[in-house]
Amino acid sequence: MAHSDSLWPELEYPTWRDTAATLHLWTQIIGKVRLALTPWVNHSWQVPLYLTARGLGTSPIPLESEAVEVEFDFIEHLLRARTSWGTQREFPLQPQSVAQFFERVNALLPELNVAGRINELPTELADPIPFSRDQTHHSYEAAAAHAFWRVLLQVDRILKRFRSGFIGKVSPVHFFWGSFDLAVTRFSGRAAPLHPGGVPGLSDAVVREAYSHEVSSAGFWSGNDTFPQAVFYSYAYPEMPGYRDRAVTAGAYFEPRLGEFVLPYNTVRNAPNPEALLLDFLSATYAAAADMGRWDRAGLECPLGIAGQVRALKNPMDEEKVDEEKAGQQHGLGERNIVAAIQRRLAKERVKCVVSVGYQHHPSNPPESIFEVVANGRSVELRLGYEDIVDSWERPTAAAMAKVTDLVARIAREA
Numbered sequence: 001m002a003h004s005d006s007l008w009p010e011l012e013y014p015t016w017r018d019t020a021a022t023l024h025l026w027t028q029i030i031g032k033v034r035l036a037l038t039p040w041v042n043h044s045w046q047v048p049l050y051l052t053a054r055g056l057g058t059s060p061i062p063l064e065s066e067a068v069e070v071e072f073d074f075i076e077h078l079l080r081a082r083t084s085w086g087t088q089r090e091f092p093l094q095p096q097s098v099a100q101f102f103e104r105v106n107a108l109l110p111e112l113n114v115a116g117r118i119n120e121l122p123t124e125l126a127d128p129i130p131f132s133r134d135q136t137h138h139s140y141e142a143a144a145a146h147a148f149w150r151v152l153l154q155v156d157r158i159l160k161r162f163r164s165g166f167i168g169k170v171s172p173v174h175f176f177w178g179s180f181d182l183a184v185t186r187f188s189g190r191a192a193p194l195h196p197g198g199v200p201g202l203s204d205a206v207v208r209e210a211y212s213h214e215v216s217s218a219g220f221w222s223g224n225d226t227f228p229q230a231v232f233y234s235y236a237y238p239e240m241p242g243y244r245d246r247a248v249t250a251g252a253y254f255e256p257r258l259g260e261f262v263l264p265y266n267t268v269r270n271a272p273n274p275e276a277l278l279l280d281f282l283s284a285t286y287a288a289a290a291d292m293g294r295w296d297r298a299g300l301e302c303p304l305g306i307a308g309q310v311r312a313l314k315n316p317m318d319e320e321k322v323d324e325e326k327a328g329q330q331h332g333l334g335e336r337n338i339v340a341a342i343q344r345r346l347a348k349e350r351v352k353c354v355v356s357v358g359y360q361h362h363p364s365n366p367p368e369s370i371f372e373v374v375a376n377g378r379s380v381e382l383r384l385g386y387e388d389i390v391d392s393w394e395r396p397t398a399a400a401m402a403k404v405t406d407l408v409a410r411i412a413r414e415a
Contacts, residue, residue, distance in 0.1 A: 007154055008269040009147040011230050013223040016148070018139035020222055023148075024180045025098045025122055025137055027056065029105055030070050030079075031177035032118040034058045043185070043210045048174035051156040051182070055149055056175055060084070068112050074149040077142050079105075083112050093145070098134035123201040124178040148222065151230075151265070152182055155220040158275055159184045162218075162282045164305030169213075178202065181233075183219030186286060188295045190214050193238055211237050216289035218282050220265070227258065230265035232278060234285035240292035248284040249277065261285045341401065342373060342382075345408045373411060380414075382407045 013020070031047055038046040038061060049056045057071035067084040072093065080090040089108050102120065122128040129136060152175070159173045162184065169187040176183060178201075195211040197204030218234040235258075236243055244254040252263040263281045271277040290297050302311060373380045384400055
């Protein structure tokens with residue numbers, strides 16, 4: 001299908017600001033229904049909404065041995081709720097205050113055997129108004145909501161394709177109603193430092209559980225009054241030194257106000273190949289996080305998935321060979337630096353002997369390398385462990401140099 005406005009519609013924040021603000025709060029009400037009924041899952045993955053063929057939905061929510069699901073239908077502009085025993089209720093999405101929407105949802109839920117009430121204070125918003133008292137937000141332009149969903153339709157597809165290139169822990173592609181964005185998150189597999197918290201309307205306990213492990217997260221956000229433009233974003237937690245200085249996709253930049261790399265939606269929308277540009281942004285910003293954070297990229301990544309085609313497994317023998325070559329390259333650089341340090345120290349001490357230096361890498365556990373110094377026919381051995389080598393790829397460590405000094409002193413005494 002050719003690139004057209006129907007695939008990437010115009011979405012200027014000022015033109016749909018009021019609808020966006022109202023819809024944001026409506027999605028929070030439905031999201032909180034799911035939150036109240038669903039067992040907690042790591043990183044709050046039990047609460048988001050998901051893209052559907054007609055809008056945004058909760059997916060099935062457990063009700064003892066049955067289930068209920070709620071969907072925003074942006075084609076017919078209905079809020080529709082269905083149960084596993086066949087009951088269905090709906091009401092129109094139309095201009096109405098958040099308080100009216102909240103009242104209608106509370107009237108609808110008992111008809112579906114959903115008991116209880118939700119916490120009616122909005123999350124992740126400054127100066128929130130309780131849902132039942134919010135008469136301020138009441139706009140709903142059907143065309144704007146439909147355009148927003150059409151954007152999400154494309155973004156969801158591309159994020160899912162990007163997600164397929166990772167075999168480590170990775171989130172679903174999901175819509176967080178608190179921040180009103182569609183996101184996917186990759187994990188390094190390591191625990192992260194305790195998050196400082198401080199997110200408006202969100203407890204520090206929730207934030208810290210969400211960021212308990214190192215992440216590179218990316219997605220789409222439609223903007224707000226402080227940052228009034230739609231953007232694709234990417235950030236890392238924790239942010240490693242040098243991360244924000246990495247060169248990424250043309251047209252993207254690091255936005256210090258957000259603490260994220262951003263690529264304006266209009267840049268993607270107007271590109272000759274929007275999908276290729278967005279995939280490049282996702283890949284480049286992930287690479288910045290993974291490289292700065294020293295992720296095990298070889299063990300976590302795989303080629304992008306192809307529909308109907310099983311992902312080919314790597315030949316273990318080939319993988320072992322690649323790992324050995326990689327280790328050899330890394331250790332080779334560090335060990336050559338050690339050899340050079342030995343030779344420099346011997347020259348500085350003016351050791352008068354015929355000297356040759358070599359090394360052999362031993363992939364033991366822990367791995368170590370053996371350096372042999374031959375001076376006037378006598379062999380002197382120096383063993384250095386992995387911890388002495390791994391930080392010596394650019395310059396020898398102090399511990400390694402101390403051992404080199406002792407070695408040279410021994411050779412000098414015997415020369």
